[in-house]
Amino acid sequence: MQTVDVGELAVSAYRKVAPDWIVEPLLAVADRLRGARVIHLSATPYGGGVSELLRSAVPLYNDLGVRATWKIISGEPAFFAVTKKLHNALQGGTEPITDAEIRLYEETSRRNAEQLSADPDFADCDFVFVHDPQPAAVLSFSDTTGARSVWRCHVDTSQPAPGAWDYLGKFVEGYDATVFTLPDFVPPTLPRDRADIICPAIDPLSPKNMSLDDRTAHAVLNWIGIEPDRPLVTQVSRFDPWKDPLGVIEAFRLVRPEVPGLQLALVGSMALDDPEGWEVYRSISDASRDDPDIHVFTNLTGVGNVEVNAFQKFSSVMIQKSIREGFGLVVSEALWKGTPIVAGRAGGIPLQVADDTGGVLVDSTEHCARELLDLLQDPGRAAALGASGRERVRRHFLLPRLLLDELTLLDGLAH
Ligand code: UDP
Numbered sequence: 001m002q003t004v005d006v007g008e009l010a011v012s013a014y015r016k017v018a019p020d021w022i023v024e025p026l027l028a029v030a031d032r033l034r035g036a037r038v039i040h041l042s043a044t045p046y047g048g049g050v051s052e053l054l055r056s057a058v059p060l061y062n063d064l065g066v067r068a069t070w071k072i073i074s075g076e077p078a079f080f081a082v083t084k085k086l087h088n089a090l091q092g093g094t095e096p097i098t099d100a101e102i103r104l105y106e107e108t109s110r111r112n113a114e115q116l117s118a119d120p121d122f123a124d125c126d127f128v129f130v131h132d133p134q135p136a137a138v139l140s141f142s143d144t145t146g147a148r149s150v151w152r153c154h155v156d157t158s159q160p161a162p163g164a165w166d167y168l169g170k171f172v173e174g175y176d177a178t179v180f181t182l183p184d185f186v187p188p189t190l191p192r193d194r195a196d197i198i199c200p201a202i203d204p205l206s207p208k209n210m211s212l213d214d215r216t217a218h219a220v221l222n223w224i225g226i227e228p229d230r231p232l233v234t235q236v237s238r239f240d241p242w243k244d245p246l247g248v249i250e251a252f253r254l255v256r257p258e259v260p261g262l263q264l265a266l267v268g269s270m271a272l273d274d275p276e277g278w279e280v281y282r283s284i285s286d287a288s289r290d291d292p293d294i295h296v297f298t299n300l301t302g303v304g305n306v307e308v309n310a311f312q313k314f315s316s317v318m319i320q321k322s323i324r325e326g327f328g329l330v331v332s333e334a335l336w337k338g339t340p341i342v343a344g345r346a347g348g349i350p351l352q353v354a355d356d357t358g359g360v361l362v363d364s365t366e367h368c369a370r371e372l373l374d375l376l377q378d379p380g381r382a383a384a385l386g387a388s389g390r391e392r393v394r395r396h397f398l399l400p401r402l403l404l405d406e407l408t409l410l411d412g413l414a415h
Contacts, residue, residue, distance in 0.1 A: 001115040004045045004070040009059040009205075011400070017204045018400040026404040029411050030064035036414070037125040038068040039147075041116070043083065043134035045072050047271025047299070048238055049200060049329045050131045050154055056203035056399055057406075066407065069121050073135045079108040080273045083134040089164035090133060090157045091242060091324040102167070106137060113141035122147075127410050130175075134273055137171040148413040151175040154200070156242075156324040156347035157185045165189060176413055179406075181327045181348045196409050199351060200327045201402035202336060202393070208305040209336055212313050220310040224303070225295060230261035231376060234315040236308055236333075239268040239280035239298075242324045244344065247365045249287050249294060251321065254369035256293065259376050267311055269299040313337040317359075317375045317382060321368055322346045332397040335359070335389030340382045342371045352397065358389025 015023055040058060042050050054070050061068035075083075082101040089097065116122050116138060123145065130136060131152045139149055151172050157165070157180070165187045172178060172190065179196045180186050186195045202209055212220075218228045226232060233252065237243040245266055252264040266284060270277040281298065288294035297303040312318060318334035320343040327348035334341045335352065341359035343349045353359045360371040375382045 001074055001112060001119065002045070002072045003121075004054075004058075004072060006055055006058045006070060009056065009063055011060055011063050013205055014398070014400050017394065018398045019395060022398075022400045022404055026064070026400050026407065029404065029407045030066060032411050033407055033414065034065040036066050036127065036410070037121070038066055038127045038129060038410070039121055039125050040068060040070045040129045040131065041073065041135045041138065042070070042131040043073055043080070044272040044274075045070075047269045047274065049327065051271075052202075052208075052329055053200055053402070054131075056206055057403060060399065060403055064403070064407070066410075071116070071119070071121075073108075073112040073138060074115075075108045075112070075134075077275060079104055080134070081275045084274060084276055086133045086164070086168065087155055088242075089161040090155050090168070092159040092161055094161055097167075106141075109135070109137035110141040112138045117143040126414065129406075133168055136168060140171050140174055148176045148410075149174070150177045150179060150409065150413070152179045153185065154181065154326040155185075156326050157187060158182070158347070159324075160187070177409060179409065182351070185347075196405075198402065198405040198409070199348060199397065200329060201397045201399045202329055202332045203399045204336060206305065208309050209333060210309070212306070212309050212337075214314075217310040217314040220307055221314055224297065224307060226263060226265060226314075227261075228314065230263050231259055232263045232265060232311075232315045233317050233319055233372060233376070234265040234267060234311045235319040235321065236267040236311060236330050237269075237320065237322075238271055238274055239277045239284065240274065241276070241280060242322060244321045244323050245280065245284050246287055247321050247368065248319050249284070250365045251319070251368040251372060252294065254366070255373045255376070258373055262376070263293050263295065265295045265297060265311060265315070267297045267303055267308060269303075308333075309337070312339055315339055316379075317342060317372060319368065319372065320344065320349065321362070321365075322349060325349050328352065331358075332393045335386065336393045338383075338386040338390045340375055340385035340389060342368055342375065344368075352392070353389070354392070356388070357385065357392045359385050
């Protein structure tokens with residue numbers, strides 16, 4: 001088990017961007033929890049939405065007077081292959097999980113539980129926040145302490161494979177509270193009064209979301225190999241079948257004949273806990289080989305936060321063609337930069353693209369292509385959607401609102 005080093009952040013800096021009606025109650029609830037100790041437990045320090053959230057949330061907890069640490073479970077690649085299967089099954093995937101895989105999941109959870117039990121931070125902590133299925137079983141095997149436990153589900157569990165909940169539910173039932181992104185995600189077997197609904201949020205001041213001027217965005221993309229004078233559409237996401245990157249390529253090919261010079265960028269990260277990434281990367285490379293208008297980038301070839309920022313800022317339209325989606329931080333990230341999005345009607349995406357703000361929801365590849373073309377041909381409408389999307393994100397999906405919801409939950413568990 002590893003403790004992740006995070007930098008320092010000050011809540012006061014967020015007053016400039018987040019609404020007062022969020023920051024004031026946040027300070028009040030943090031005051032009631034002052035000195036409380038929290039462990040966040042997750043599966044990877046980089047790649048994907050959970051690590052994105054914790055990297056900013058943990059230092060802000062500390063600035064608010066709540067002593068938080070972030071710990072990562074350890075496991076062999078075979079363990080993460082099982083947890084990805086479990087993740088997929090919760091999202092409706094049908095690949096069966098074998099008894100041997102279940103044993104590996106539980107043995108690895110037990111080993112992590114031993115390490116957690118021996119960790120001095122655990123002995124005197126007040127709350128343990130466990131993120132997603134990978135570490136969900138750890139607390140079932142660890143020493144009992146007075147800490148209150150929360151399981152935070154970031155996955156789209158609206159249509160799980162039969163049996164997936166029956167298994168994971170055994171571990172989840174032991175928690176004092178659970179958190180889901182949407183009411184639809186709460187499994188029918190879990191009492192509704194034990195499930196809170198909280199949406200994730202983005203850090204508006206992180207290198208990924210900070211304001212980048214046009215010249216810098218232009219220079220960053222030029223350096224990476226994008227031609228800034230040609231129109232660009234981009235999808236940023238882990239290389240995962242649920243994000244439908246091949247559907248994005250197909251939609252792009254339908255639109256390209258109508259938009260001279262159009263380029264597509266697929267920007268994807270490889271996460272420690274996502275062994276499917278390379279497989280999907282290979283199928284994307286096969287599908288885009290010999291097509292000079294399609295650019296594929298990964299975090300392993302130098303695409304970091306600032307580059308993602310530049311793609312989201314500079315693209316004419318962003319795409320997020322997810323079929324299943326927990327929340328989809330990338331949607332709020334794009335909208336925060338005023339860039340409109342064409343996005344799959346899945347999971348938490350319709351919360352972000354709602355009420356005619358931000359972009360357009362789509363249900364198929366052809367639909368995606370049609371809406372993409374419409375926005376590329378109507379820059380006025382695209383800009384208006386981008387602007388309304390940014391305001392929606394400011395009101396609902398910035399980090400101080402997430403902290404307010406989480407601390408309110410902890411306060412309720414404590415008192
Ligand atoms: N991300 C990144 N580089 C990439 C691809 C994704 O930094 O090449 C980030 C992305 O900006 C977002 C997170 O990974 O912050 C993905 O979170 P999201 O909720 O969209 O999806 P998840 O990966 O959790 O399913």
